[in-house]
Structure formats: C-alpha cells, structure tokens
Amino acid sequence: MDNWKSELDCVFNPRNIAFIGASKNVTKWGHIILGNIVAGQFKGDIFPVNPREEWIMERKVYRTVGEIPADEIDLAVIVVPSKVVPGILRECADKGVKGAIVVPGGFSEEGGEGIEIERELAVIAEDAGMRLVGPNTMGVYCGRSSLYAMMPPVRPKPGPVAFVAQSGNLGTQMMSIGQRKEIGFSKFAASGNEAATAASDYLKYFGRDPDTKVLLAYIEGLKDGREFIDAASEITREKPLIVFKGGQTAAGMKAASSHTGAMAGSAQIYNAAFKQCGAVIASTPNEMLDLAWAFAELPLPRSNRVGILTWGGGWGVVTADACEKAGLAIPPLSENTIAAIDKLLPPYWSRNNPIDLVGTLDRDNHIKCLEALLADDGIDAAIVLGVVGGSTLVTAHVETMMGAPAAVQAFVEHFKEVDRQIETRLLELTEQYKKPIIGVAVASDYKPCHTEKGRIVAAPTPHMAVRMLAGMVDYNKYRDSLEED
Amino acid sequence: MSNNIIDKAVAEGRKTLSEYESKKLLADYGVPIVAEDIAGSVNDAAAIAENIGWPVAMKACGTGITHKTEKKLIELNIDSPQKVAAAYAALAERAGEGLEGVLVQEMIPAGRELVVGLIRDKTFGPCVMFGIGGIYTEVFRDVTFRVAPLEKRDASEMIGEIRGAAILGAFRGMPEVDRGLLAEILIGIGRIGIEQDKINEIDINPLIIDPVGAPVAVDALVAVKQSSATGCCR
Numbered sequence: 001m002d003n004w005k006s007e008l009d010c011v012f013n014p015r016n017i018a019f020i021g022a023s024k025n026v027t028k029w030g031h032i033i034l035g036n037i038v039a040g041q042f043k044g045d046i047f048p049v050n051p052r053e054e055w056i057m058e059r060k061v062y063r064t065v066g067e068i069p070a071d072e073i074d075l076a077v078i079v080v081p082s083k084v085v086p087g088i089l090r091e092c093a094d095k096g097v098k099g100a101i102v103v104p105g106g107f108s109e110e111g112g113e114g115i116e117i118e119r120e121l122a123v124i125a126e127d128a129g130m131r132l133v134g135p136n137t138m139g140v141y142c143g144r145s146s147l148y149a150m151m152p153p154v155r156p157k158p159g160p161v162a163f164v165a166q167s168g169n170l171g172t173q174m175m176s177i178g179q180r181k182e183i184g185f186s187k188f189a190a191s192g193n194e195a196a197t198a199a200s201d202y203l204k205y206f207g208r209d210p211d212t213k214v215l216l217a218y219i220e221g222l223k224d225g226r227e228f229i230d231a232a233s234e235i236t237r238e239k240p241l242i243v244f245k246g247g248q249t250a251a252g253m254k255a256a257s258s259h260t261g262a263m264a265g266s267a268q269i270y271n272a273a274f275k276q277c278g279a280v281i282a283s284t285p286n287e288m289l290d291l292a293w294a295f296a297e298l299p300l301p302r303s304n305r306v307g308i309l310t311w312g313g314g315w316g317v318v319t320a321d322a323c324e325k326a327g328l329a330i331p332p333l334s335e336n337t338i339a340a341i342d343k344l345l346p347p348y349w350s351r352n353n354p355i356d357l358v359g360t361l362d363r364d365n366h367i368k369c370l371e372a373l374l375a376d377d378g379i380d381a382a383i384v385l386g387v388v389g390g391s392t393l394v395t396a397h398v399e400t401m402m403g404a405p406a407a408v409q410a411f412v413e414h415f416k417e418v419d420r421q422i423e424t425r426l427l428e429l430t431e432q433y434k435k436p437i438i439g440v441a442v443a444s445d446y447k448p449c450h451t452e453k454g455r456i457v458a459a460p461t462p463h464m465a466v467r468m469l470a471g472m473v474d475y476n477k478y479r480d481s482l483e484e485d
Numbered sequence: 486m487s488n489n490i491i492d493k494a495v496a497e498g499r500k501t502l503s504e505y506e507s508k509k510l511l512a513d514y515g516v517p518i519v520a521e522d523i524a525g526s527v528n529d530a531a532a533i534a535e536n537i538g539w540p541v542a543m544k545a546c547g548t549g550i551t552h553k554t555e556k557k558l559i560e561l562n563i564d565s566p567q568k569v570a571a572a573y574a575a576l577a578e579r580a581g582e583g584l585e586g587v588l589v590q591e592m593i594p595a596g597r598e599l600v601v602g603l604i605r606d607k608t609f610g611p612c613v614m615f616g617i618g619g620i621y622t623e624v625f626r627d628v629t630f631r632v633a634p635l636e637k638r639d640a641s642e643m644i645g646e647i648r649g650a651a652i653l654g655a656f657r658g659m660p661e662v663d664r665g666l667l668a669e670i671l672i673g674i675g676r677i678g679i680e681q682d683k684i685n686e687i688d689i690n691p692l693i694i695d696p697v698g699a700p701v702a703v704d705a706l707v708a709v710k711q712s713s714a715t716g717c718c719r
Binding site: 221222223224225226229258259260261262263264266268269270272273275276481 | 600602603604606608609610612614622623626628629630631632638639642686687688690706708
C-alpha cells in the first residue's frame with residue numbers, strides 16, 4: 001500500500017534540482033551543500049533559489065521555486081530555517097516537485113513546536129504524493145547520477161553498496177572510512193527524523209536498485225518493526241543486508257508483570273528480529289564495512305568448512321581458534337590434498353589444516369598450495385595469512401636496512417609487481433573454484449592491488465577474516481532454509 | 486473457550502488469569518499441561534487426587550495469587566487422603582481471602598526446567614521467549630527471543646541457540662528432549678500473541694521435561710490487558 005513511499009528515483013536519480021536557500025556565504029550549509037552538488041558534477045540542471053541573490057556559483061538564482069523555468073522538477077533540496085520550511089514545501093507541492101530533502105534541524109528532535117511543524121511537513125508531502133527525506137538530515141548520495149547532496153565533503157566512489165543511516169554523522173563518516181578502504185557505494189541516505197520516509201522505505205528502494213548488490217543499515221530505533229521485518233525479509237531473498245544497531249540498552253521492559261517481560265531487553269528483541277529476516281548483524285562500524293566488502297566481491301561459501309594457509313604457524317593457530325568460536329569448521333585435509341602438498345613443501349610440513357608454509361620463500365609454491373587446498377571438496381572457503389601483501393614486509397625490511405628507500409625503489413617495485421601477480425592469481429582461483437578467499441596481511445595496513453581482474457578482499461586481522469566468512473556462511477544458511485520451507 | 490476466559494478476566498478488571506485458567510488457555514493452543522483440576526473442598530481434592538493418581542501437588546489458586554513459591558502456597562508429594570486434608574487446611578490459611586480453590590496436580594518428577602514466555606514489544610509487537618527455567622531463570626538469563634509469528638526455522642533456532650542448549654540432549658540417564666514438541670509449543674505461544682490481542686504477557690515456568698523427554702507446563706501465568714477505563718498506562 002505504502003509502496004509509493006519507496007519509489008525514490010526522484011530523490012536519487014533526479015533529472016534536475018531546485019536548491020532552496022542557496023547562499024553565497026561560504027560558512028552556510030546553503031553554500032556548502034550546493035558546492036558539494038556542483039563539485040560532484042551532478043549531471044542535470046541545478047536551479048538555486050534565494051529571493052535576495054542573482055548569481056551563485058555562476059548560476060542564475062530564482063526568487064521562488066515557482067519562477068524556475070522548468071515544467072517538471074524532480075528534487076528540491078531545502079536549506080532554510082525550520083519555521084519557514086512548511087511554506088516552502090507547499091510552494092514545491094504547487095510546482096509539482098516530486099521529492100524534497102529537508103536538511104535543517106529544529107523539528108521533532110527539539111520537541112515542542114518542532115513536533116507540530118514536522119507533522120505538518122509529513123501531511124503536505126503525503127497530500128502532494130511528494131517524497132520527503134528528513135528533516136534533520138545530512139543528505140543523500142547516488143553514484144549513478146553523481147549526486148553528492150550531502151553536508152560533509154565525502155566523495156565515495158561508485159560501487160555496489162547501498163547504505164541507509166539513522167545518524168547522518170555516523171553514516172557519512174562511515175562513508176569516509178569506506179572511501180579509504182576503497183569500497184564503492186551505489187547510494188546513501190541519512191534518513192534524519194523520518195517524518196515520511198523511513199529506513200525501511202530506503203531499504204526497499206535499494207533492494208530493487210540494479211546498481212546495488214549489498215545493503216547496509218545503521219539503525220538506532222524503528223518506528224514500525226513489522227514493516228522493517230517485512231521489507232528486510234523480501235530483500236534478503238536476493239541481496240545481503242548488513243545491520244549495525246546503535247543504542248544496545250540492556251534494560252528490560254519497565255513495569256512488566258511477568259518474568260519474561262523483565263528479561264526482554266530491546267537490544268535482544270532487535271537482534272532477534274534482524275536474525276529472523278536474514279540480516280547479518282555487525283557489532284562495530286568497521287565490521288559492517290568489511291562485511292560489505294566481502295559480500296560485494298566474493299562468492300558465498302557453500303558451507304562452513306574453512307581451509308587456512310599460513311606463512312607462520314602462530315597466526316594459523318589463532319585463526320583456527322577464532323573459526324571454532326564463530327561456528328566455522330577446520331576440517332582435516334583429504335588424502336589427495338596432502339599428497340599434492342607433499343610435493344610442494346618440505347617433508348616436515350603440518351600435513352593438516354591449517355597448512356603451515358613453514359616460512360618458505362617460494363611464493364609461486366604458496367599459490368600452488370592454495371590451489372591444492374581449494375581443489376579439496378571438503379573445503380568451502382580459504383583464509384590466506386601472510387601470503388598477500390608480501391611487499392609491505394620487503395618495504396619495511398628495506399627501510400630498516402638502508403634508511404633511504406629511494407635508492408632501492410626498483411627492488412620494492414619488483415615485489416609490488418609480485419604482489420599484483422599473486423593477487424591476480426587469487427582472483428582467478430576464486431573464479432575457477434567459486435570459493436571465497438580472504439587474504440590477511442598480518443601486521444600491516446596493506447591495501448590490495450588494483451589488477452585487471454579487480455581487487456582481492458583483504459581483512460585487517462585474522463579475526464575480521466573469520467567474521468566476514470561467518471557472516472557469509474550464516475546468510476547462505478538462511479537462504480538455504482528458505483528453499484527448504 | 487479461550488475467549489471466554491479472557492473476556493471474563495477483562496470484564497472483571499483483572500490483571501492476570503488464575504493458574505488454572507492460564508493453563509486451560511495454553512492447552513487450547515497445543516501446550517501440554519500437567520493433569521490437574523480445581524477443588525472447592527477437602528473431599529473434592531481427595532477425589533481428584535484419586536483420579537489423577539498419587540502422589541499429587543496442591544496449590545492455592547485464585548486470580549490474585551502469584552509468587553506461590555515465595556508465599557509457601559505449594560504443597561508437594563501429597564500421597565494420602567489424610568495429607569490432602571492437612572495440606573488443604575494449611576493452604577487455605579496461608580492464602581486467606583484470595584483463595585478461590587485448591588489446584589490438585591499430577592506430581593511431575595523433578596527434571597530439567599525450561600521457561601517459555603510471551604511479551605509485547607513496543608516496536609515489534611508480540612515476541613516469544615525460550616530458555617532455561619526454574620528459580621534461577623533471572624539469574625542466568627539464558628533466554629532467547631523471536632518476533633511472532635514464528636516459523637519452524639525460528640523455533641528450532643531458538644532451541645539450539647541458548648547457551649545451555651546441551652541440557653536438551655540425552656543427559657545423565659535422562660532422554661533427549663522432544664524438540665519437535667518443544668518447537669510446536671513455541672509456535673503456539675506465538676500464535677496466541679497474534680490471535681489474542683487482549684493477552685499482554687505469558688510466563689510458563691517451569692516447563693518441565695518429563696521422564697520420557699516430553700515438555701509439560703507445570704506452572705503458568707497469563708497477564709491480560711486491562712481495558713483503558715481502568716487506567717492502564719502501558
């Protein structure tokens with residue numbers, strides 16, 4: 001019924017934008033956000049509106065929305081004080097504007113009169129069939145339309161991850177971290193006070209979006225839990241949804257008359273609901289991003305059996321421990337696999353999972369061991385420790401020994417090239433065996449190379465690699481259980 | 486049947502159903518309950534005990550009676566008509582005016598104790614709880630929740646995900662718990678949450694695992710929503 005609310009193309013892929021409250025003052029949001037849209041190279045027309053200006057950023061300024069010489073306006077970005085927003089929104093409705101982003105605060109979050117004004121906005125939007133983002137929002141982003149209608153100067157690169165955040169602050173900063181991790185985003189929305197458009201509506205829209213492969217949600221509180229469950233259950237049939245919940249209060253229901261009531265904490269109920277609709281639950285913002293990366297780039301493991309290949313024994317032990325804790329199995333290797341690796345490693349190798357490369361330096365050989373591991377039918381996924389990012393070790397070594405890295409640039413470059421070749425091979429093996437491989441460059445903040453085949457997925461720690469695989473295993477299990485029903 | 490019990494309680498402005506009423510309602514939703522009947526006199530009680538088979542448990546029953554363990558309103562292992570008479574008199578004295586009858590129950594031998602419950606969450610609506618029951622329920626807090634309605638998958642996940650899940654397996658000569666039946670109970674409680682909007686909360690504690698591995702509700706509390714006229718603020 002309410003599905004029109006999730007038809008948000010006018011917000012994310014608008015043909016043109018009316019920017020109401022455009023300002024020349026560089027310290028005003030009316031200038032900064034307009035600047036972000038212009039600098040972000042939005043492809044459609046931008047019409048600044050301000051009754052007291054004539055030109056801003058080399059664009060003609062209109063006194064009102066009504067004066068804009070366009071028959072149809074898809075999106076209005078509104079940056080004026082809260083008290084005058086209802087009037088402006090009515091003008092937008094009269095002009096037939098399809099969607100509006102109301103940036104400023106001063107509404108329900110302040111209480112009192114703000115609650116009334118916000119209710120008024122919702123009614124105006126509802127009556128006109130206008131989509132309303134916010135109020136009190138840091139804005140939206142869309143890779144396809146190159147729309148950066150946001151307060152902070154965040155410039156994520158386009159990619160497969162869509163993100164809705166109930167905190168603009170946390171959301172946009174997560175986008176910055178994602179940008180540093182080189183995770184590409186399709187769309188982002190800070191849902192603000194959700195006067196008319198709720199997190200569930202954005203998720204429904206992202207679920208249908210062909211540019212989106214993975215959905216992220218930062219949730220603080222849902223107004224309608226049932227609607228979220230229904231929307232999320234629909235989405236997770238096709239695409240993974242990763243949820244991070246803020247505000248994990250432990251308190252039970254107040255005034256409960258039963259023991260059950262006394263033990264029902266809101267966080268527990270939220271987690272139960274997320275689990276029921278097949279969402280993957282992240283426990284930190286970084287985990288959410290790393291999970292997104294894994295889901296976006298890797299095939300799902302068929303089951304939970306992990307093979308570990310490690311350059312040094314200790315990390316293999318630690319990773320195996322973490323796997324067990326997370327419900328992942330470390331099965332013994334098949335006889336064929338052992339026979340194959342017998343030919344590659346010195347006779348004293350572990351002959352077991354994890355495979356310890358016992359510090360051998362022949363990196364070609366490492367890849368051959370990995371291939372033997374992936375060819376094992378009893379293995380669904382691989383974690384590769386210390387094999388990727390070898391160049392960081394060499395660079396560190398050279399810097400320590402020589403003091404002047406410039407002199408040995410060619411040496412370092414050579415090792416980087418070896419990294420690139422190894423990572424290309426890893427990507428080929430993922431494709432060939434359809435099993436996820438996660439690299440861990442232990443003790444460095446290694447960033448994978450850009451190869452012709454893309455980038456491998458590298459976790460910052462073995463524990464994160466385990467968490468990524470466990471999330472994928474859980475999601476795959478959930479999808480399998482749908483088929484059984 | 487269920488609706489009559491609930492409507493009566495609401496009409497009388499009560500917060501809870503009596504233990505007897507609570508279990509009648511649960512039985513309607515497929516929850517196995519202990520064999521029991523309500524007695525209005527010592528003779529009644531002895532006849533019921535004879536019918537159920539010795540020994541029996543006896544509990545003071547009334548719509549205002551809760552926290553029976555703390556108030557010493559339970560007498561266990563009653564194995565003769567003489568003891569029925571003594572227990573009846575003792576319970577009647579301790580319960581005082583609130584006594585509406587004495588519940589005579591089959592004695593389920595001590596066994597593994599579980600808890601099943603229902604609450605209404607303000608965001609997600611009716612939610613089912615499952616976990617380790619008995620008097621330490623709120624100490625260990627080894628419980629898990631799902632939003633109603635429950636699918637089979639949800640119920641079996643709940644059964645598998647409590648920390649003490651191993652207690653449900655074969656254990657010190659006790660058989661494995663009938664997980665299918667347990668799952669049906671959880672699904673049934675979820676159904677109450679969906680179908681009976683006047684029911685606010687449910688506690689089944691303990692749900693005891695009997696010697697053949699079947700769960701049976703030994704004590705239960707059902708809280709009803711008071712009509713707005715009585716000034717409930719929930």
